[in-house]
Amino acid sequence: MKREPGRKVGIKDIADSADVAVSTVSHVLNGTAPISEEVRNRVIEAAGALGYLAKRRDKATIAVLRTIMLAVPSDTLPHNEHNYYSWTLLSTLMRECERRSIRVIPMEVDKPSVSGARLVEQARAAAVDGILLLNEDRADLLHDIARSGIPAVLMNGEDHEMQIDSVTPGNRFGARYATNWLIEQGHRNILHLTWEGRSTIRRRRDGFLDAFRTNGLSLETAYVQQAEGYLPDMGAAAIDRWIAKHEGMGGVTAIFCAADNLALGAMAALRRAGVSMPHDVSVVGFDGVALGELTSPALSTVSVPLDHMGIAALHLLEQRIVNAAGAPPAHRLELGCRLTIRGSVRRLD
Template structure:
């Protein structure tokens, strides 16, 4: 490469490793020579010299859930902007697979990990921390037994706002399809749902809570149970958009009109919610901004520029009110929310 470009081997090294400023004309000659010779730097050897691999791990519970696919896209974009590649690990809701992936990522010497896990504890993440590999929690900002940097949405406020929206439209009996139980994310959303109801002087009814698993099928299944109640709700709040779409499908199958017979609202803000029939009201998570913040937080740890104490960055979700709810008005729409 040096001979073809007419420069020294040191100049080629500086261009490849970005260890010293090289003029634009010389850089162009080196890059052209590399392309003509089909030369690709040995990334592994370079990473061993630098003690960094320029790779990050991203652990998600299920890539089949569209929200996690969106997060993966946004995390990769933010990481690539910073010069890092991302290794995506899809656990399929299996703790065993999560632990196996952690071991794989350690073996690959990733520089950091973004973790979305509903099951891991301090014991599981300990080997990563012993290696001084930074970890940032994403979406569900706590892990039992340890405090780590975290980026998450205000799940309590998001659920409160979704429920308040339905209450403001006149609904007084609101069904709720939750997510995975006994997780901080789910517990916060249940609290938000409950507090909005009780602040309006409406007794909280456990019979209106149904435990889903974030899939459309669970939305369909629990919607049928909701509709079969002796006094069925006039609205349903699902803890993600996929389950909300399942609710609308079940309603359509019964000949029910959305929102005239039952109003439906989801959570996440997937782009496809604008294209359902009717368009789905939802609580929007700013995944691009959250992903950029998580990558920035992780890189600060990697580069030793972060404070010792764990940090938490909490984003506010926003309501996107659409035709699956806003076409419904019943009785006195005044609300204390």
């Protein structure tokens, strides 16, 4: 149907374009009745092509998302004392999906039997509107998802080829800010406790080194100590090794940890070694999990906006669907972190 120039698009135009009743369009756009997937897709496609979705989405009046697949590593599903980071993110996301009546289909993505092709197959079988992927940023997995054409957003990960949208904390900037603050407190011999994690963790190391360069300091006193993983006992073991090798702290006055879990382990090892915090050594973490408030001394940390990451991912997914006709490039959204200062750091005189 040819539309008069300048006339606003209405649901009757969408109904004509999709060859359905006006009431059907209303039900699809408002999520007020079950509609077959084929008809719903036809209506959404027509509304997008006519420019209706982009205009109305800003008013939050269209239920673009009805069903999503949530692909997560298996260690994020059971709630335990070591996965507060992922659990907090997922809890906020699930509450938002419940509020908006979005059906969530979970899938453990790190099992040997689950390939990218298998994930896409399951997503298509479930007729999902989009995929949210947490932590897993393997290149082969992202390739398969991108090739499928199913709208997808990667949370807390990096797609180095920029094939799909992603949302992540400002890891590098947050680490640089925290390290710069330690330098402002007079610390020059700083140890970065980290592990060989994914690229998001390596960004924290990059930010640590950035701060030394920005302040014109030698990297010779920007020490990096590797733990075997992110668990507290692994952080403790790494500090034990450092102390044994250097017969003490080796001049280090501050430890910046790539995760709060590592910081908890580091603090336990320092206590066993008779190292006073923060008098002898200051400690800073990264994540902002609740346990940091309960340590002695209370842990200073870089707080990640976990309550906002899932909501931001849903918004990116909606925008990908709404603007699909224009085939926009992949978006990478970084959320700002803040420094939470507690008692685990002291200023050097």
